[in-house]
Amino acid sequence: xxxxxxxxxxxxxxLLACKRFYPPHARTAEARLRYYATQFKLxxxxxxxxxxxxxxxxxxxxxxxxxxxxxHVKAFRLFTGHPAPRQALPMDIRRELADDSDGMSTDPMVxxxxxxxxxxxxxxxxxxxxLEPLRxxxxxxxxxxxxxxxxxxxxxxVAWLHECRRYMQEHLMAVEFRHRxxxxxxxxxxxxxxxxxxxxxxxTVVDAPQGFDNTVPAxxxxxxxxxxxxxxxxxxxTTWNNASNASSSRFQYEYSPAELAELAQRLKRLAQQVxxxxxxxxxxxxxxxxxxxTGLAAALGAH
Numbered sequence: 150x151x152x153x154x155x156x157x158x159x160x161x162x163x164l165l166a167c168k169r170f171y172p173p174h175a176r177t178a179e180a181r182l183r184y185y186a187t188q189f190k191l192x193x194x195x196x197x198x199x200x201x202x203x204x205x206x207x208x209x210x211x212x213x214x215x216x217x218x219x220x221h222v223k224a225f226r227l228f229t230g231h232p233a234p235r236q237a238l239p240m241d242i243r244r245e246l247a248d249d250s251d252g253m254s255t256d257p258m259v260x261x262x263x264x265x266x267x268x269x270x271x272x273x274x275x276x277x278x279x280l281e282p283l284r285x286x287x288x289x290x291x292x293x294x295x296x297x298x299x300x301x302x303x304x305x306x307v308a309w310l311h312e313c314r315r316y317m318q319e320h321l322m323a324v325e326f327r328h329r330x331x332x333x334x335x336x337x338x339x340x341x342x343x344x345x346x347x348x349x350x351x352x353t354v355v356d357a358p359q360g361f362d363n364t365v366p367a368x369x370x371x372x373x374x375x376x377x378x379x380x381x382x383x384x385x386x387t388t389w390n391n392a393s394n395a396s397s398s399r400f401q402y403e404y405s406p407a408e409l410a411e412l413a414q415r416l417k418r419l420a421q422q423v424x425x426x427x428x429x430x431x432x433x434x435x436x437x438x439x440x441x442x443t444g445l446a447a448a449l450g451a452h
Contacts, residue, residue, distance in 0.1 A: 155191030156438035157431040167435040193221040202279035219290040230297035232258040298363035302330040325353040345372040357382040413448035
């Protein structure tokens with residue numbers, strides 16, 4: 150049984166500004182990643198959600214980390230139902246859209262199904278090629294799909310999952326839902342878990358504030374023999390849907406020792422069902438993610 154803990158992102162602006170995690174000499178991208186890898190063996194790359202990944206950058210991530218270090222890479226936002234600014238797309242793709250005649254060219258935001266099928270396929274091809282340096286070195290643990298809150302448990306949502314799975318056949322695909330319909334009843338939970346198992350997807354256990362349409366309960370189950378994922382967003386109800394500030398400020402939360410002890414017990418039980426379990430702290434405000442990840446690791450060692 151192997152359990153790794155880490156954070157979502159290692160270069161959040163608030164983390165760098167607080168100056169509590171990185172030593173003074175870690176002033177470059179290389180130095181920061183190398184230092185981070187001395188503290189944790191796992192990190193989630195969130196930059197790939199905002200912009201398409203670059204193979205050269207992925208190669209640098211692979212060469213700057215130890216052999217036993219692994220990455221979760223967040224899927225590009227279009228693939229999970231979120232809109233993307235045109236500026237986030239490759240230049241030649243933007244030119245293709247500008248030449249399109251369906252009236253999209255004046256809209257600054259683009260949704261996945263607004264793109265012609267050949268451009269959607271091209272984006273997938275480039276996304277997967279960019280991940281090859283991590284996959285070839287054995288450092289790509291999973292590609293994380295955090296689906297938009299408007300991807301519901303219905304025929305459209307299921308079709309979307311299967312389309313993503315078709316492109317992700319050679320990769321572990323970790324799935325996180327952001328609409329309550331997927332787990333709002335015991336029957337819905339059983340149905341969703343069965344779908345994930347049949348499709349070979351890794352279920353993501355989500356620890357987040359409750360009581361909103363765009364959140365799901367923590368369902369402590371595994372759906373793939375290779376990996377279980379716990380993703381922790383904190384439990385700050387007041388900031389969960391605050392869209393006016395930077396994303397990291399939405400997840401301001403420091404887990405208490407008692408909360409970490411309970412999470413550690415549950416995670417250890419879950420880890421007995423799989424080859425490896427990963428816990429990703431998405432509490433990215435300042436150094437909260439690092440402190441929470443360190444605290445969870447300590448709690449895991451104490452049980």
